[in-house]
Amino acid sequence: MSRGRLRTLVWTVCGLAVVVVWVFPVYWMANTAFKPGKDMQTVTPQFWPHHPSVANFRIVVTDPVFWRALRNSAIVTGLTVVAAMVVAFLAALAIARFRFHGRKAFVFAVMIVQMVPLNAVVIPLFLMFNRARLTDTVPGLVLAYLAFAMPFAVWTLRGFLANIPVELEEAAMVDGCGRFSAFIRIVLPLVLPGLVATSVYTMILAWNEFMLTYFLISSPGNYTLPLWLTHFTLGEGTEYGPLMAGSTLIAVPVVAFFMAVQRRVAGGLTAGAVKG
Amino acid sequence: MASTGTTRTADLAGGPPGPSAARPPRRGGRRGGRARLTPYALATPALVVLVGVLGYPMAKLVVLSFQTWGLAQIFNPDAGPSFAGLANYRRIFSDGFFWTVLERTVIVAAAMVVLSMVVGVAVALLMQVVPGWCRWLMTFALVLAWAVPQPVSTEMFAWMTDYNYGVINYLLGIPRHNWYIDNVQGFAVSTAVVVWGAVPLIAITVYAALAQIPRDLIEAARVDGASSPQVFRKVTVPLLRPILLMLSTLSVIWDFQVFTQIWVLRQSNPTKDYFTLGIYSYARAYYSHDYGYASALAVVTVLLLLGVMVVYLRQILRMGEAE
Numbered sequence: 001m002s003r004g005r006l007r008t009l010v011w012t013v014c015g016l017a018v019v020v021v022w023v024f025p026v027y028w029m030a031n032t033a034f035k036p037g038k039d040m041q042t043v044t045p046q047f048w049p050h051h052p053s054v055a056n057f058r059i060v061v062t063d064p065v066f067w068r069a070l071r072n073s074a075i076v077t078g079l080t081v082v083a084a085m086v087v088a089f090l091a092a093l094a095i096a097r098f099r100f101h102g103r104k105a106f107v108f109a110v111m112i113v114q115m116v117p118l119n120a121v122v123i124p125l126f127l128m129f130n131r132a133r134l135t136d137t138v139p140g141l142v143l144a145y146l147a148f149a150m151p152f153a154v155w156t157l158r159g160f161l162a163n164i165p166v167e168l169e170e171a172a173m174v175d176g177c178g179r180f181s182a183f184i185r186i187v188l189p190l191v192l193p194g195l196v197a198t199s200v201y202t203m204i205l206a207w208n209e210f211m212l213t214y215f216l217i218s219s220p221g222n223y224t225l226p227l228w229l230t231h232f233t234l235g236e237g238t239e240y241g242p243l244m245a246g247s248t249l250i251a252v253p254v255v256a257f258f259m260a261v262q263r264r265v266a267g268g269l270t271a272g273a274v275k276g
Numbered sequence: 277m278a279s280t281g282t283t284r285t286a287d288l289a290g291g292p293p294g295p296s297a298a299r300p301p302r303r304g305g306r307r308g309g310r311a312r313l314t315p316y317a318l319a320t321p322a323l324v325v326l327v328g329v330l331g332y333p334m335a336k337l338v339v340l341s342f343q344t345w346g347l348a349q350i351f352n353p354d355a356g357p358s359f360a361g362l363a364n365y366r367r368i369f370s371d372g373f374f375w376t377v378l379e380r381t382v383i384v385a386a387a388m389v390v391l392s393m394v395v396g397v398a399v400a401l402l403m404q405v406v407p408g409w410c411r412w413l414m415t416f417a418l419v420l421a422w423a424v425p426q427p428v429s430t431e432m433f434a435w436m437t438d439y440n441y442g443v444i445n446y447l448l449g450i451p452r453h454n455w456y457i458d459n460v461q462g463f464a465v466s467t468a469v470v471v472w473g474a475v476p477l478i479a480i481t482v483y484a485a486l487a488q489i490p491r492d493l494i495e496a497a498r499v500d501g502a503s504s505p506q507v508f509r510k511v512t513v514p515l516l517r518p519i520l521l522m523l524s525t526l527s528v529i530w531d532f533q534v535f536t537q538i539w540v541l542r543q544s545n546p547t548k549d550y551f552t553l554g555i556y557s558y559a560r561a562y563y564s565h566d567y568g569y570a571s572a573l574a575v576v577t578v579l580l581l582l583g584v585m586v587v588y589l590r591q592i593l594r595m596g597e598a599e
Contacts, residue, residue: 007405008405008406008407011402011405011406011410012406012407012410014402014406015402015403015406015410015411015413015414016410016413018399018402018414018417018418019410019413019414019416019417021472022417022418022420022421022472022475022476023417023420023421025421025429025432025433025436025472026420026421026424026432028432028435028436028443029428029432029435032435040441041440041441042441043451044446045441045443045446086321087321087322087325088322090318090319090321090322091318091319091321091322091323093318094314094315094316094318094319095319097315098314098315098318099315100312100315100316103315104593106319106323107593108589108593109323109326109331110322110326111589111593112585112589113326113330114526115525115526115529115581115585115588115589116330116334117529117532117533117574117577117578117581118533118535119533119535119553119554119557119558119574119577120334120337120574120575120577120578121329121330121333121334121337123337123340123557123561123567123570123571123574124332124333124334124336124337124340124571125329125333126561127336127340127345127567128332128333128336143325143328143329144329146325146329147325147326147328147329147330150322150325150326154322204423207425208425208426208427210425210426210427210536210540211535211536214539215558215562226425226426226427226428229427229428229431230427230431230540230544231544238434238435238438238543240435240438240441243431243435244431244432244435247428247431247432250425250428251423251424251425251428254423254424254425255419255420255423255424257423258419258422258423259416259419259420259423
């Protein structure tokens, strides 16, 4: 009994160590963000802000490029989510509800995208977009994000759709529903959690994306938030106070949304992974 | 997964292919030829995006790698690229720096993948044996870290390893330590950023998969006299194999082309001793405007990853069929 309790104690201590390692950097970011410049530069770091101040945040919100970037990020993210949901839902419907020639090849094509090295696509994509005058534009970004967000969305939605028995739909049709209204009344409500989970995933992907954006966007007017953040360092020396304040502002919405749906996202990844 | 879903898709996927099998049971009877076209119509938008944004560029990449593509072609789209044959590839393989970069990339990526997987699985197992409140805290911490954008987490670590005021220097008792003069230490920081960011996905996915293992399987093994390590080796690991394989192949693909965690850590201006394949290719394309050479580098990267990709794809297909 007491040996078991000791073991639990040891595991708990290890678990808490994990918590510290994964929370501390985030805490340190927020801690730094709330410190006035002088307090950041102490020999013994202050483990909590002794003189909390929002001066760093003020620097961020008075930067006009920040607001441009925020607007761009919001637009790109919104458009990507809507486009990805429509396109992926239709594709998932095809895979989950129909058998057709080339179904397997289609699934294969979708999944292959998941592992296409970004490095490999970015140069021709840049040259292609350059010719179509899509580099350094918001629509170009949406198109690029869409392609990279889709595989996961299709795969997850397919899982949700496959779990809805066709019989339910058919029963509704027997009861006098048309095909379309059966779909609206039966399938859509059941698949809604899947749509929410995938759209949050897509949202996070678009909100956080850095590498593609770095390649495709050049003028500050078209920066997204991650791009704005990294260009913040390019001045004379790194201003970590405002940088950490900006980082905090970028991370907050993602963390909030992610917390809300993480269970479903993880579930979508593992669906069908283990067969009992 | 609900058993109804499993069996239904299972019999959908099976059966002989053919024109008659192209219709789902009972549906096509009423709608005839139109229903047969429906799945194609549904899949078309996705296909257009995939081919347009990924398929075509991939093909174009291969073509580019056999061409001379420089500033002249960027500024004057009418000036066609000239065919260069194998020149780009010959330049790569005769370039001593490429081999240095390749070796460095392999070592760094291997460290990142192994550490991410080992720590990720260990954390998942730990989550199983801690009390509920501790598990809740761990999930919270991991999800928090998972959600942090890569450029943000990289900047966090850059600040924590700052020469003068880095908190890690303070905690380790090495004030005024420059982590970036020696690229081994610099890559250690990069690896820390990558592992810190990758473990949440791995741990939470593996934990979710562990929770799906039927209790009776483990109990049956126990009843038969298996010890805990034996249960782990003989029951848990085989059942987790597909998901572990998927996570590790994806990690290899991601870490082999690591970019942000080095680029941002070195303030968007890495010196040559921080070049990995991804960064080298980027520098060749955007600084030297040597798109042909950079494309050939990317093709070589893909070829190097091909083996891993095949493993991943087979796993995906197997999972698709199992349902």
